[in-house]
Amino acid sequence: MPSSYHLLLVPPSTAHRFAVDLLTHNGVASTDAAIIASALVEADLRGHDTHGIQRLPSYIARIRHGVLDPHASPTLKQITPVVALVDGHNGFGFLAAHMGMDAAIRMAQGEMGIGLVAVKHSNHFGMSAWVVQQALDAGMASLVFTNSSPALPPYGGREKLLGVSPIAAGAPGGPGRRPYIIDMAPSVAARGKVYKALRRGEQIPKGWALDKHGRETQDPQAALEGVMLAMGGPKGSALAIMMDVFSGVLTGSAFAGNVAGPYDPSRPGDVGHFLLAIRPDLFLSRQEFAARMQYLYERVTGAERAEGVDRIYFPGEVELVTRERRMREGIPVVQAELDALNEEAKRVGVDLLTAELQREKARL
Template sequence: MKPLETSSPTSDRVPAAAIHAFIETSFRKVGLPDADAAKVARLMTEADLSGADAHGVFRLPQYVQRIQTGGINPKPAIRVDRRAPATALVDGDNGMGHLVMARAAETAIELARETGVAWVGAHHSNHAGPAALYASMPVEHGMIGLYSAVASANHMAIWGGVEALLGTNPLAVGIPAGEEPPVILDIATTMVSYGTIKNYALQGKSIPEGWIIKRADGEPLTDPKRSSEGLLLPIGGYKGSGLALILGLLAGTLNGAAFGRDVVDFNADTVTETNTGHFIVAVDVSRFAPLDTFKAEVDRHMRDMRDSERLPGFDAIRIPGEQREARIRSRSRDGVPLSAELRKKLDDLAAQLGIDPIRT
């Protein structure tokens, strides 16, 4: 079982409120309206609290740069087009992905209250942080949430290929429970997210073998600063490649959003609109069973799983979402670990924007 925290020995603990304030001030400085800056800051801080360290404040300098260079619209007119009782398509007007997907999730929850199930797609959006943020939103309303997106860059080939035509295209599912933590599964369809690779590069860490192979010869690549020479490997071999393909078609092509060769690498191109696509599904549990009964049954099954006999070498069985819940409590109390390297980047950003740095 992995330890609850895997931060660097040189990490500082920073209160979540300080991170939230810094993110909000940064976005206001580059033109986001106050309410939008506060909303994005809240969602990014939630990412850090939950342990999605490559998707919270870590992404702030990149987001700010894209806003400053015209790659993201700081004042979007997000539009919801309800196309049937249980479906909708959200046009994000090239706004921050967090704003677009929060609106999509709110719409899915609202529709599912009326129809029992709702599917909401989004286009003309941007990178929106960790998938679990959105899959967990319906859970708070007694619903099951399912979310996916076309990743904001292609780092994987179709199985057997050498051309990067697929992204890490994540899948997240949230299921409400009773006394147990909600079951929250959040996985990339690659062995690791590309944000993690960027974080390793920032901290000077080597990549474990099995994450990336060299495009030229298929041999392992372990230097994260040379990741542009390689391809991320899919989970489960050809199965992960196939899953990334299907999710890309559902989140991208179905919504009129970018997929395959049309995907813009937002790591390399700060100017071009990405037209990122997402989808979220909300399912009202009460249409199938009384909510309390369902939650109690989820609790029972999760306890059976956690208490089942373990293989040698495992000191515990992890249930998806369990450590996420514990990490939120821990970091809310003790602060979020930020590496010295990330603190330096954020201090540089503060100097560039003319604002106060994050306070420990």
């Protein structure tokens, strides 16, 4: 018989308020804390709770160890009329990415129609889709790249060298249709999913990772000591290297295995990002673009389904369906996750995070 555990549900507004309180009591300015909290809660809402408020203790540990500056404000240097460079000054990656995409959007709104921003000396910014959404909210298509700490071997290797660095992009949807949002790590699964399994006492599926001896493992701890596996062999490895070329080599940030991980409190992250905003009516009218996106959406989701498949989703749609449900029901957490967050709350004397509803879930 599988054992079970209680899943607690936290209302999104409560999670946001708690995140802001925790951040401001750790030295982050309230306007900055609001940006960071929104990005984290957005990840929780979209089902990527691996990159949501559960990450707060790891970020705060970095502040305590003096390797992430809670007071740092990113600065922007204009390079050409459509290109800028943001220096994150080792502050929160969320702030540098937010400033970068904001600048990219502003440039793309001008007559040039595109805005490219490189970001250096940044940190982990969680779920890339929130940066894509920032562009979508302004009616822009976008590319959002970041590099990250070593977790994957290059194809044929067994050494952790490449990041599990997500590749993200978006385009506004047709009338009444959801936008296109791709946001995927080049590994079979994001490493955050291994951390989540560890927190919840679960095993990971076969095919995600090797242990330190190069053997397949379902034990999350052994997986973290070993390597994640790239999706599609050399193709996933090449995509991870692409994230390093554009986010690390090109920007002046760390690359080639030199980015420090969000759980490594020994040194600054030095993460790089590459952000491009594109006005979708550069080659066609906005109406034509929207009609073509609508046609694409309908062709994709209306395609003949394989046996046993109830519905075909457009990329990003699964997350938006989850978001609608979690806005109503709340964000699921387990007691151990709540406890870890409340440990941080007790340290700085902020109100504890409380969960309002409960249901039982079978352990996998």
